[in-house]
Amino acid sequence: MGIDRTQELKRAVFLDRDGVLNEAEIRDGKPYPPADAVSMRIPTGAAEALARLKMHGYLLIAVTNQPDVSRGKLTRETVEAMNSRLRAELPLDDVFTCHHDDADHCDCRKPNPGLLVQAARQYGIDLRKSFMIGDRWRDIDAGANAGCKTILIDLGYREREPSSPPDFRVRSLPEASEWILTNSAESV
Numbered sequence: 001m002g003i004d005r006t007q008e009l010k011r012a013v014f015l016d017r018d019g020v021l022n023e024a025e026i027r028d029g030k031p032y033p034p035a036d037a038v039s040m041r042i043p044t045g046a047a048e049a050l051a052r053l054k055m056h057g058y059l060l061i062a063v064t065n066q067p068d069v070s071r072g073k074l075t076r077e078t079v080e081a082m083n084s085r086l087r088a089e090l091p092l093d094d095v096f097t098c099h100h101d102d103a104d105h106c107d108c109r110k111p112n113p114g115l116l117v118q119a120a121r122q123y124g125i126d127l128r129k130s131f132m133i134g135d136r137w138r139d140i141d142a143g144a145n146a147g148c149k150t151i152l153i154d155l156g157y158r159e160r161e162p163s164s165p166p167d168f169r170v171r172s173l174p175e176a177s178e179w180i181l182t183n184s185a186e187s188v
Helices: 046-055 076-089 114-123 137-146 173-183
Strands: 012-015 025-027 030-032 059-065 094-098 131-134 149-153 168-170
Touching: 012 114, 012 173, 046 059, 046 173, 059 076, 059 114, 059 137, 076 094, 094 114, 114 137, 131 137, 131 173, 137 149, 149 173, 168 173
Parallel strands: 012 059, 012 131, 059 094, 131 149, 149 168
Antiparallel strands: 025 030
16 A cells, blocks of 8 residues: 555654563663563553644654564564553554564664654655654664654663664653654644
8 A cells, every 4th residue: 555645744753662661671781571461561651641742643653672572582472462552551553563683684673774664654654754762772773764853761771872872862751752742843
């Protein structure tokens, strides 16, 4: 199904899953996904922050690396159950998932922009007018590689910095949402 080029392209906020839409489990300074949908915890204020973005016309699309499927630590069904729970509790338009690991050399595993590009094609999104919110270097680099503005939710992980500096650093999803609404002329 092609995009009707006579229609204006949409704006989106792309969101990482673990650490942004749900709390990551931190061990030795590194984030890990929850074990299953039941143990997921949605951060305080996340639903309200996303609702405000939606009210201002943004598509809300989760883009998530889930390499534990490729590694045999999680099943696709478990990952899909987690994604379904988030779709049920948050005003997301869609969830795009990469189940590969680095060794698979796919274009969808962040920091590659494949998930964002795929969503842009499917929904008619202008990546230059869109934002990527993430809590890790891979998210920020994927957003930058796709041409989006980037916002890092800095949770103090012990890992490398993004290759592309984020446009803004925050401590929470509500703070990221507020920054988008304040700094995007089209959102008022």
